[in-house]
Amino acid sequence: MIRAAIDGENPDRLYTVTAGRSRAADNAFDLVTLVVSESEPTPGMQSEHAAILRMCRTPTALVEIASELRLPVSVVKILLCDLHDTGRVSARHPSSAAVTTPLPRPEILKQVLVGLKKL
Amino acid sequence: MDSRSSDLADPPPADPPPADPPPVDSPRVDSPPASPAPSRASLPLADSVSDALKIVIVGGFGVGKTTMVRAVSEIRPLSTEETMTGAGVGIDDTRGLRGKNTTTVAFDFGRITLNEQMVLYLFGAPGQERFWFLWDRLFAGTLGAVVLVDTRRVTDSWYAIDRLEHHGMPFIVARNNFGEPEHTLPQLRDALSLSDDIPLVECDARQRSSSKSVLISLVDHLYALSTAQETSS
Numbered sequence: 001m002i003r004a005a006i007d008g009e010n011p012d013r014l015y016t017v018t019a020g021r022s023r024a025a026d027n028a029f030d031l032v033t034l035v036v037s038e039s040e041p042t043p044g045m046q047s048e049h050a051a052i053l054r055m056c057r058t059p060t061a062l063v064e065i066a067s068e069l070r071l072p073v074s075v076v077k078i079l080l081c082d083l084h085d086t087g088r089v090s091a092r093h094p095s096s097a098a099v100t101t102p103l104p105r106p107e108i109l110k111q112v113l114v115g116l117k118k119l
Numbered sequence: 120m121d122s123r124s125s126d127l128a129d130p131p132p133a134d135p136p137p138a139d140p141p142p143v144d145s146p147r148v149d150s151p152p153a154s155p156a157p158s159r160a161s162l163p164l165a166d167s168v169s170d171a172l173k174i175v176i177v178g179g180f181g182v183g184k185t186t187m188v189r190a191v192s193e194i195r196p197l198s199t200e201e202t203m204t205g206a207g208v209g210i211d212d213t214r215g216l217r218g219k220n221t222t223t224v225a226f227d228f229g230r231i232t233l234n235e236q237m238v239l240y241l242f243g244a245p246g247q248e249r250f251w252f253l254w255d256r257l258f259a260g261t262l263g264a265v266v267l268v269d270t271r272r273v274t275d276s277w278y279a280i281d282r283l284e285h286h287g288m289p290f291i292v293a294r295n296n297f298g299e300p301e302h303t304l305p306q307l308r309d310a311l312s313l314s315d316d317i318p319l320v321e322c323d324a325r326q327r328s329s330s331k332s333v334l335i336s337l338v339d340h341l342y343a344l345s346t347a348q349e350t351s352s
Contacts, residue, residue: 032171115233
């Protein structure tokens with residue numbers, strides 16, 4: 001595993017990345033929220049923001065961004081909130097996030113089955 | 120802070136891969152992306168994908184979670200982690216963690232594009248105690264879980280099964296067969312104190328077809344539960 005990079009991470013660096021915030025303002029971003037860039041990186045932009053905008057030219061799940069940037073999920077949520085608040089990215093939240101029942105709807109599951117059987 | 124890009128496993132894409140094959144006359148809105156040679160480690164998702172789903176594979180260290188993810192994933196398994204700092208403790212109502220500054224949980228994942236709109240993410244997650252403090256934050260909205268069992272360490276699974284039941288998360292149990300299994304499935308069901316309505320299947324996590332059928336067993340189970348719920352309400 002190449003996880004030593006984060007395991008031995010200096011917390012100071014993470015606070016610098018997020019300008020001292022430890023939590024995103026809201027929990028709108030799920031692990032699998034798909035993020036899409038709405039603009040190109042601009043000169044002088046924070047490098048993490050620029051990297052996200054490059055990465056999300058095609059829809060990219062939050063967890064993939066975290067993996068690629070090697071940052072904890074919660075830190076990436078904060079970065080995404082910044083970009084989302086300023087309209088630089090749009091978010092496609094998972095439909096399951098809006099569902100309060102414990103079980104997904106049969107129609108959704110049927111589509112999952114069809115997709116899996118094609119594997 | 121030095122440039123993060125040098126830390127990346129792969130060079131950042133200078134340009135996205137060409138989205139379309141050589142100019143086409145008629146506009147083809149729904150044409151699949153040109154697949155060859157993704158510039159990133161991961162194959163980009165199509166622009167049309169709008170909904171992502173989650174399935175979690177829980178199991179002890181070395182039981183084959185990542186192997187199973189790799190067997191079915193369209194990208195090589197990636198890894199990431201979540202940390203929970205002292206500042207988050209309390210806000211997240213995890214009083215049991217008080218006094219501990221940082222909790223870190225690492226997990227692997229892969230994905231399967233199901234159709235033009237839907238993609239399924241598979242997470243391989245450790246069943247250890249600290250992981251469950253992050254369950255609600257990370258895995259709310261998960262369709263269901265597979266508990267991957269190594270019969271040499273059945274006790275590891277007890278805890279995972281207990282926690283899934285606690286979280287009201289539907290699941291099935293899959294035994295990853297390393298060599299000749301010493302016990303029959305009914306014996307294993309007994310050892311796990313697993314009720315009869317929870318499917319217990321065997322698999323070889325290295326095999327794509329076998330891992331695929333585990334996922335299908337899970338979704339079949341979820342489907343049965345979901346339709347039963349709809350008809351009863």
